[in-house]
Amino acid sequence: MSTELESRTVPPYNHFTQIGDPVLRIRAEEVQPECVDSQEITGIVDQMVKVLRHYDCVGVAAPQLGVPLRIIAMEFREEKREQFTPEVYQQRKMSTLPLSVFINPKIEVMSDTIHTQPEGCMSVRGFSGRVARYDRVKVTGIGMLGTPDELELVGWSARIAQHEMDHLNGIIYIDRMDVSSFTCITWARINSNGGRDAIMFDK
Template sequence: MARCSSVLHLSHLGLRLCAPLSTHFPSNSHIFVANTYSTNIKVRSYFKYIKQKILSPPSPPFNHVCQVGDPVLRSRAVAVDPAAIKGPEVQKVINTMVKVMRKFECVGISAPQIGVPLRILALEYPQKMLAEHSSISRKVHGLTIQPLRIFVNPELRVLDWQTVLFQEACESISGFSATVPRYLSVEVSGTAFKF
């Protein structure tokens, strides 16, 4: 009867079968023992496994932009209670919005785009983005620097119904852009903050 004992080795790569500690085979045995590892077996990191089991998945507000198909983008955003605007929860949402907007170099972002179904909008058009356009393009499209503004419970009113076409992209439809008609002049109202 053959006897073989092995050790399981716990490392940052996961569980791994190590070389046999001792083997006792009869001299006439035709058993071949090789210390090889299969290259087609994916070894999961033990730390990744523990992290997945112990830590819960991320919760809103996310540090990424939700993509088309996410239910939060189709649900109706809820108005923010004016008394809660200065509270830590709403301020966390606003700070995350600004961080994500600047990370992805967006002109604007809404709270639902980071997974929070609240009526909050952040807008900014800094010098860096303006410099990417020629002076002719700036003049034709009326582009100017816009400081960071946060609108809570925004309302939109059209001032000039004439439309102009702009090539635009949306971070919630990553990798896609289209020519979009926009009103020449609008007014956005609501509780606004300049930073």
Template sequence: MPLERGSPVLAEQVEKLLAQPLPWPIVQAGDPVLRAAARPYEGELSDETLSALIAGMKETMHAAPGVGLAAPQIGLSVRIAVVEDSARERPGVAESTLATRGIVPLPFRVLVNPTYTRVGDETAAFFEGCLSVHGWQAVVARALRIRLRGADETGAALDEELSGWPARIVQHETDHLHGILYLDRAELRSLSTHEAVARRWTQPTPAEAARELGFDLP
């Protein structure tokens, strides 16, 4: 059941987290918090505490480094996530590859109680990783375009369409808030270490990986 409004439980958990040095440890696969449906955020934190939590999540995401971080990944089962992608910090990735994958800048933003629905039938499949499955990547087919709904950290409503890599990031982080890891949606025959991807599978699309590793693309 969701936390009652004004419940001290989440506030106590966050205060303990804020007392720890940054960056915070990132929870790894196998921890039940990553498999539980997170509770909706219902204003349990003061503005000051929420701001401190968001700042800590941002610093932890940057330090990892990553382009998104959901609260369960730092041990908090609540529906809050942060995302940001400069789209330029990918050494050795050609501009043509960035374009093929739809990688464009995604400014820093906070997602509170986000949901998404697909827009249209187009699907894109690319290698994807996760800070909570350290060292591995796999090909995941996701909706090319989505409609994002939810709120930001001020409570302002979000209702917008995203496409390409920003849509992929939002789908990935929102899935975390429902106990879903990217491996649940992945082509498991594509599972590769970061080193293997960097050595073998840097092509703009995973078509060659599909042929060599024996999996189908949508």
């Protein structure tokens, strides 16, 4: 088996695991202090950032790449603003978020204000649902790649953090969503194509 093929078939994957994979339903383990600076953890973090950017998404947790460890990465680049109308961008309280990587993160709710917005997940491809999340949170942990060890987030960035933290506890957004809002995001395209369509699991 070639090295390239092996890298695709053993964690950390270069794709997102999908709902049904047991790794998404277990509580991830903490990274032991003596391992934080290890080559293994560095490799996992590098792969997480690579996959995050390849799929042009805003967050990834290590379990989504098949690794049951408490590591998250988040990023909302300025270029993503073009993917939303100005009204949606403002209504969802979106803003840029520099690459932020945390090992053994913890989250603290900083406001009782809750917003309910459509939310999707790269591990539940092709669907979305409305989820209530706190408006302001603080994430603390071991910062990697220049990330501070404490970060206060508001609006959509706070939503990203809560979503990724859920992944570390075996929780997927469908567990929290308004069930009646669960939607196939390509339903209109499916209709216009006479039912001939497919959900792609790679970019």
